[in-house]
Amino acid sequence: MAEEVKLFGIWESAFSCRVQIALKLKGINYEYIEEDLHNKSDLLLKYNPVHKKVPVLLHNGKPILESLVIIEYIDETWKDTPILPQDPRQRAMARFWAKFIDEKCFPALSRVCWNKEEEAREEAREHMKTLENELKDKKFFGGDNIGLVDIVANVIGFWLGVVEEAVGVEVLTEKEFPVLCKWIDAYVNCSVIKENLPPRDKLVSFFRAHFSK
Structure with missing residues (x-):
């Protein structure tokens, strides 16, 4: 089964960019969804009801929130090209x-x-x-x-x-x-x-x- 990876972000955000870099480092194909924080989508509010902000990573329909948490999740899920040290x-x-x-x-x-x-x-x-x-x-x-x-x-x-x-x-x-x-x-x-x-x-x-x- 093909893995579904989506990223909700905004182009001017350093925090969204972090996740994009991590995904690219790992060679992961993903769909990027540009958000408008002045008119937040129903999907963003659904997947991040607590903070209502980006970035949000959606992996096989399940959301991961906060850029640092997302990067570690990416690193632990896809083992090639480690982002964090092994030690x-x-x-x-x-x-x-x-x-x-x-x-x-x-x-x-x-x-x-x-x-x-x-x-x-x-x-x-x-x-x-x-x-x-x-x-x-x-x-x-x-x-x-x-x-x-x-x-x-x-x-x-x-x-x-x-x-x-x-x-x-x-x-x-x-x-x-x-x-x-x-x-x-x-x-x-x-x-x-x-x-x-x-x-x-x-x-x-x-x-x-x-x-x-």
Whole structure:
């Protein structure tokens, strides 16, 4: 029996993009369903009645919710091309850094870029330094290959630069964060990443319009 895989997402979302990257890394065929969060579909409300948001992965009619949970589900369901390390401690550390990005980096960067809170700038810089120290001389957070932390860090690897350009702020510079900038260059030029990112110009225009409201 052929497996049915559907992804409900929105094109401008870094969180939807994470799941798309994970599916592509695994070579999984899936149907993408673009949602309108201002006019949510009955299916989205049916499959995610609690949060009523994307992404939602539908696997053989059963929904999986939240991007980090979805990525781990994908990794556990389709064994080829592992996203998380096989070693238990390394898996735990990958989860730790993924949560660090979502719970520490993303909120601080959001406050700097979206609300232009200067007091959050130092917090964001400290978090970026922490990521620099974790990367050190590795090509990717996952080593030689894209892994969970790299996928989750798309908010830094692509979306941050877009938002910086859209709102006219500068947080991540090559002078201050050379290791992260080197990672970003390798990341956005990795074929599976490059092929699944939204058009940069379109995203910049979207955020400019969003922040001008």
